[in-house]
Each structure stands twice: as C-alpha cells, then as structure tokens.
Amino acid sequence: MSEKIDRRRARTKQLLYQALMSLLTEQGVEHLTVTDITNRADVNRGTFYLHYKDVPDMLEQIKDEVFESIRSEVIQLDFKQAMACADRNEPYPISVAIFEQFALHADFLKAMFGTKGDLSYAHRFRALMAANIYEKMRYNPPSDLAVPFDYLIAYMTSANFGMLMHWIESGMKQTPAQMGAFMTKIINFGPLVAFGLRELPSVSSSSKPH
Template structure:
C-alpha cells in the first residue's frame, strides 16, 4: 500500500472540515464549490483534483466515519454491551460537529442516517440471543429494525441535546437496553 502525501491528506481534511462548517450555516444544496474552496483556502481546481463534486466530497466524508464505526464493530463483538459501547459514544463526542451537522442539518442527503442505521444493524446481526429462548418467537428482521432505530434515535437525541450525559453513562444505559432487546 502506498503512503499518501501529507499535503494531500491535509488538503482533504481542510475540505471536509470546510463542508461541515458550511453545513452548519446553510442548506447543503445552497453550498457551492467556491464556498468550499474559500472556506478551505484552496483554489476551486484543487477540489476537483480530489473529488468529482460537492456530493462526492460529502459522500467520502460520510464513508470515512461509517468505516471508522465499522472498524470498531470487529472487536466490540467480543465484549459485553456496556464496555463495547463506550468507544462508540466517545467517537460520537469527539466528532460532535460532524454528527450534529449530519443528524440535524436540513438539506443533508438523507443517506447518512440510512448508512448509519445499516452499519449498526449489520453489527447487531450476530448479537441476537437465540440460546436463551427469550427471542425464539421474534423475527430477526423485526429485532434488527427495532434495535437499529432505537440506537440511532438515542444517538440523535444525545447529539441534538448537547450530549447531556457523558459517553460512559450513555454506553451503560444504551448497553443495558440493547442487552435486553437483542
């Protein structure tokens, strides 16, 4: 795997930060490539060296966060719910601007919530408790819809309300709830 030049990474990070900041100020559809270039302090042409358009830039930004969350799924499955959820809530807190913008912004492509939901339900598939018999009469699809929507909904509530509880408290409460339902 080739190493990416630090200048390229710095430029891409600057562009991603610029689009998120702009989305806190106005509707995504109203943001222009020139707005992004001005905010990131680069030429318009520089954006096109890295992305096809503003939608590609936003898609790559979303993809990077979804990939980070997906990477946590691999080792979280080995832990109990509460311990496994602490890093997730810490990640949401560390990336508050991104998540608050994506979950609250009007005009944001709706694919973000769907992709977040899909990421979580994929991780939950192997967590359904079939051994104890308590979920014997429940459909996997119904349980995944329920747990996925509940988890995303709690994250939305937490982010939109300024994270009123610390990540560790959220992990404990959500972990208990998910443990009861899956």
C-alpha cells in the same frame, strides 16, 4: 520533502473540511458548490480538484471514512461480553469505543442526519446496526419468542440509534463511557428496569466469576 508535501495536503484537506462543515450548517448539502467551499477555505479551485472531483465526491469520501471508522468498532460487538459487563455494572468497552467514534465525527454526523443533510446516510447507519449488531443475537434464539425476531431487531435498532442521535443533538453532555454504560444496561436489562419500573435483576450464580 515528501513529508512536507503530505503535511501541506493534510492541512489543505482540513481547511476544505472546515469550510464544508460551516456551509453545511448554514445551507445544507443540496446547493453547495466548489466555489462556495474554496472561497470559504481561502484556497483556489485547482487545489480542491487535487483532492476531489466535485462536491458530491468530497461528501462521499468523507461519509465513507466516517462510516468505516464506526463500522470497524460495531463489528467487534459481542453480546455475551456486553451482558457480563452489565452484570458487573461496568460499561462495555466496545460500546464506549463506538460512542467515542460518534463523538469524534459528531459535527459531520449532526449535519448529515439533520433536515438539510442526507437522510440516506442515517438509513445506512441503521442498516449497519441491524445487520452487524442485532443479527448477532441469532446465535441461539429461543424457539418461543413472544415477538417475531424481525420486529425485535427493528425495535432495538431504532431505539439505540435514537439514543445515539439524541446524545449528539443534545450536545453530548455525557461522556462516551457514561453513554456506553447506559446502552449496555438498556440492552441487557430493558427499558423498564432503566425507568425504575422494575427492579434490577440479581446477578445469577452462573454469571459470577469462578
């Protein structure tokens, strides 16, 4: 019996989520009401309150779930492994997994990052990338950087977050594997190589497998 109840609860939450998504696309976050959502989902208000306190609580729960699913992949990034994959002309698996998570939640992220969404949520992801990806580059920073380290972090965070956003907004025509390969190459070789303005560096003997 509990399994049947769990399936029913899951189905109800999915109906509420679908209703939320359609309303976010139409009218944005600011003016959403419980009545709007329950009418669209064709469930009663009491059912809504079994899962959420109100609309802000529903949004926060979903935002936290989506953020955590992406964060769990981001924290596994290892730049040495990414560079080794780039040298072999292979997509870095963790980068691919991150794009897969973005693809899984693309509709919600697009709504949240859009003009009718919640810009603070986009800032939350930018902070995640800065703190948990590029801060890992501090493991052995050169002492004679041409640009201050914090500016490099800001540039790379904005560039790669912009790449993710463009992929979602343009309809995700490329696969997560293709996007993972693009990001790996840009991070490892830089935009000038990606543009074709400079030649791809040859693989050094130290990076070749022994």
